[in-house]
Amino acid sequence: MIGMAKPFVGEEEIAAVVEVMRSGMLATGPVVTQFEKAFNDYIGAQHGVANVNGTTALHVALLGLGIKEGDKVLTTPFTFIASSNSILFNRAIPVFIDIDPKTYVIDPDKLEAYLEKHYDSSMKAILVVHLFGLACDMPRIMKIAERYNLRVIEDCAQSHGAEIDGRRAGSFGDAASFSFYPTKNMMTGEGGITLFRNGDEAALGRKYVNHGRVDQYLHDVLGYNYRMTSICAAIGLEQLKRLDGFNSRRRANAAIYNESFASLDAIDTPFVPAGYTHVYHQYTISLKQGDRNDLQKYLADKKIGSAVVYPFSMNEQPFYKGVCEYDDVSIAEATSRRVLSLPVHPMLTPDEVQTVASAVTSYFA
Ligand SMILES: Cc1ncc(COP(=O)(O)O)c(C=O)c1O
Incomplete structure (x- = not known):
């Protein structure tokens, strides 16, 4: 079977975990601080706060x-549910802006048009998602945010x-979040890790990760236990290298x-705007003709995995009725009916990728 994901675990990761186990310091410790700094520096951000997953x-x-x-956060409806759930966690309101049909990420023209028509002072932030490995148009989004005095969060899972243009996703906004789930690029x-531009906001974020603690057994906000373990951080330091x-390898595939x-x-392939470096978390085709389920079955019969990422626009999720706002998200809805992701992970051999490519081509022949 040619699968959709296969995490790489090298001898270095195993040795790093064993070292942490032998140290006896299994929960949060200096290795986590080391990982926070290394990852933060790689992205080119200011302050890293490690935590337990991309959702936290x-x-x-x-x-x-x-x-x-009651705050409103403008965001994309074409993403994994964690992106907009994070807005609901804070009892804020997701406002969905439609996507660009070529890049699948939030459309800055539609964002601007929505703000021109609907702006009110409860709108506090824009949460963008750099989907499938392609960054959103951050220079444009940062300008729009500045004009309307909105904070910017980048979901970089x-x-x-x-x-x-050589600047990494996660270094543009006021905060950025990353997931280190086994299917991710590392x-x-x-x-997970949250990167902040502002030191005071990073300190507040760090406080929430550790029960809202200001001193031993003294807490001044309702916090959580979102602390990363040293075992995870040790793996992360090796994976970052x-x-x-x-x-x-993903780009070569x-x-x-x-x-x-x-x-x-019969299909559209991923669009990469000039100056953008795509990291192909997914290689997603969009069917202009043919039946997606039928193609998926054809591939499965040849022992080739594929995945519909994502089958619904977020406004269509049953529990989002009445808790979100939007005007028109018809591109996101139509796109969710047409996309199919093919295996692109770095453990694939060129022959395996060629096998998948030939199967897709022969299906449409
Ligand atoms: C865009 C996006 N945001 C957030 C998450 C949540 O990350 P995690 O699964 O680590 O909680 C994911 C995970 O798939 C994601 O794809």
Whole structure:
């Protein structure tokens, strides 16, 4: 079976975990601080606060920026549910802005148009998601945010190492969140980190990660136990050394697909704007004709995995009725009916990628 994901665990990761186990310091400790600094420096951010997964990393970002009940946060409806759930965790209101049909990420024109029509003072932030490994148009989004005095949070769960003109995703906004789940571009088993621009906001985020603690058994806010373990941080330090290599392999795999599909009119392949470095967390095709389920079955019969990421626009989730706002998200809804992700992870051999590419091509022939 050619699968959708296969985390790489090297001898270095195993040795690093054994070292932590032998040290006896299993929970949060100096290795976590070391990982926070190393990852923060890699992205080019200011302050790293490690925590337990990409969902808590989003929650901590919003808590650190002070997003509270009744605040509105403008965001994309085409993402994993954790992105917009983090807004609901704080009893704030997700406001969905439609996506660009070519890049699948939030459309700055639609964001601007929505703000022109609906802006009110309860709108506090924009939460962008750099989806599938491609960054959103951050220079444009930061300008819009400045004009309306909105904070910016970058959900980078799928974009470790993605760049715009050499600047890494996660270094543009007021806060950024990353996931280190095993299927991600780098992993720590489970894990997450929140990066902050402002030191006071980072300190507040860090407080929320550790029960809102200001001193031993003294707490001045309702906090959580979101502390990363030293075991996860040790894995993360080793994986970070491999991240650029993993991403090169993903890009090489994507290049094989791009070349194979160049003359295939039935599908759209991932669009990469000039100056952007895509890190292909997913290689997602969009069917212009044919039946997605049928293609998926055809591939499965040939022992090739594929995944619908994502089958619904977030406004269609049953429990989002009445808790979100939006005007028109028809591109997100239509896109969710057409996309199919193919295996692109770095453990695939070029032959395996070619096998998948040939199968897709032969399906449409
Ligand atoms: C865009 C996005 N945001 C947030 C998350 C949440 O990360 P985690 O699964 O580590 O909680 C994910 C995970 O798939 C994601 O894809």
